[in-house]
Amino acid sequence: MVFLSASILSFLLNLMPSSMGSVAENEPMCSTSQSTMESDCSANLHQAYTESSNEYIRAYLKAKNDYGNYSCSGYKCYLDVIKQDLKPFSQGIDKKMIELTIPKGVKYIIMDGRVYREKDCLFPSRCEGVDYFLNSIKEHIPNTQLVINFHDWPQVNKHFNQLLPVFSFSKTDEFFDIMYPAWSFWKGGPALSLYPKGIGRWDEFYEKLVQKSKIWTWNKKKNLGFFIGSRTSSERDHLILLSRGHPELVEAKYTKNQAWKSIKDTLNEPPSKEVPLEEHCHYKYLFNFRGVAASFRFKFLFLCKSVVVNVGNEWDEFFYRGLKPWYHYIPMNKDDSQEQYKSLLLFLIQEDEIAQEIANRGFDFIFNNLKMQDVKDYWKELLVQYTKLLKFKPKLDKDLVDVTTP
Numbered sequence: 001m002v003f004l005s006a007s008i009l010s011f012l013l014n015l016m017p018s019s020m021g022s023v024a025e026n027e028p029m030c031s032t033s034q035s036t037m038e039s040d041c042s043a044n045l046h047q048a049y050t051e052s053s054n055e056y057i058r059a060y061l062k063a064k065n066d067y068g069n070y071s072c073s074g075y076k077c078y079l080d081v082i083k084q085d086l087k088p089f090s091q092g093i094d095k096k097m098i099e100l101t102i103p104k105g106v107k108y109i110i111m112d113g114r115v116y117r118e119k120d121c122l123f124p125s126r127c128e129g130v131d132y133f134l135n136s137i138k139e140h141i142p143n144t145q146l147v148i149n150f151h152d153w154p155q156v157n158k159h160f161n162q163l164l165p166v167f168s169f170s171k172t173d174e175f176f177d178i179m180y181p182a183w184s185f186w187k188g189g190p191a192l193s194l195y196p197k198g199i200g201r202w203d204e205f206y207e208k209l210v211q212k213s214k215i216w217t218w219n220k221k222k223n224l225g226f227f228i229g230s231r232t233s234s235e236r237d238h239l240i241l242l243s244r245g246h247p248e249l250v251e252a253k254y255t256k257n258q259a260w261k262s263i264k265d266t267l268n269e270p271p272s273k274e275v276p277l278e279e280h281c282h283y284k285y286l287f288n289f290r291g292v293a294a295s296f297r298f299k300f301l302f303l304c305k306s307v308v309v310n311v312g313n314e315w316d317e318f319f320y321r322g323l324k325p326w327y328h329y330i331p332m333n334k335d336d337s338q339e340q341y342k343s344l345l346l347f348l349i350q351e352d353e354i355a356q357e358i359a360n361r362g363f364d365f366i367f368n369n370l371k372m373q374d375v376k377d378y379w380k381e382l383l384v385q386y387t388k389l390l391k392f393k394p395k396l397d398k399d400l401v402d403v404t405t406p
Helices: 006-015 034-048 051-067 074-089 095-104 124-140 202-215 234-245 277-282 298-302 338-350 352-369 372-387
Strands: 106-111 114-118 144-148 166-168 222-230 250-255 283-289 307-311 330-332 400-402
Touching: 051 338, 074 352, 074 372, 095 144, 106 124, 114 124, 124 372, 144 372, 202 277, 202 298, 202 372, 222 234, 222 277, 222 338, 234 250, 234 283, 234 307, 234 338, 250 283, 277 283, 277 298, 283 298, 283 338, 283 352, 298 307, 298 352, 307 352, 330 338, 338 352
Parallel strands: 144 166, 222 250, 222 283, 283 307, 307 330
Antiparallel strands: 106 114, 106 144, 114 400
């Protein structure tokens, strides 16, 4: 049975023609008896009739209607991404296309159940992460050749480049790049003072955060928004400034990054210390922003069983499209104002049941459909479908090194 809060019922009843109800024009409507929920009802009513709150409630109800029967299982939640990414190559991939792609990444060949790649790798830990995944599926992949980009930024812009099959972990709709699960599911990730070698294995941190969410249950969490990170882009400034003016709503601070030179780089305040991912679970409303490309922290935030507010929808990783706005997380536009951040936070504080419901669904989706085996299965399906498009038989180059592991 689905229960709606007093404000939502009030909102829906307010949309009905007057002939459908007998409530007096100025009489407040409430879904429960005045003796049990009088204060809750009156508090919710004032929030329900603000323009922004009505907009949020409509978005929430639409998402429940659109996705209420939505179900998928594991890596199969993301198969449409493989189809979409490979569609531009439906006429096949020839040897010349691969040769033109090689300068944009690292060449890999899987041959007779062994994995080979170029010796030189600008980001060794990133290559080791991909080496691991390719070794985990090598027995299931026909002989193939591919080029993997290990930079943060995608390589083949649709407007300025010819069609080339380079694999990148993240992209926007402006790029032809084929998305693959990032190396950071196994090794690497952003190097911070707290994690000098990167955050590390997804499956291990996955378990840590799940355990943390059991300790910091919903009613124990702070009724605050939370974000901490470096000033990768000015898109984050509005939330930081809101935090300085309204610390009762959100705790948001800038940390140092490698480019930091003075307090100007942290919006004229001293940089804050980094906060472990596990401590994000202390807060109900967790904000996610893009970095240079997609944000590595996004998937981790869901496992706190807090509401994830994702700012901007331009950047993708392979699993993003399985998550539905206002059903698994709350979307915001990258150019939203301080007032819009404030409005959303007030709504979430007021509508605690809605916030918790979205938090639970987001947690369940990542918990059930982004396990390490799902990442490996996605890699396998991606390379099987990609290899079907090759119009040549790969041959082993003598300059490649064997990175096969048992």
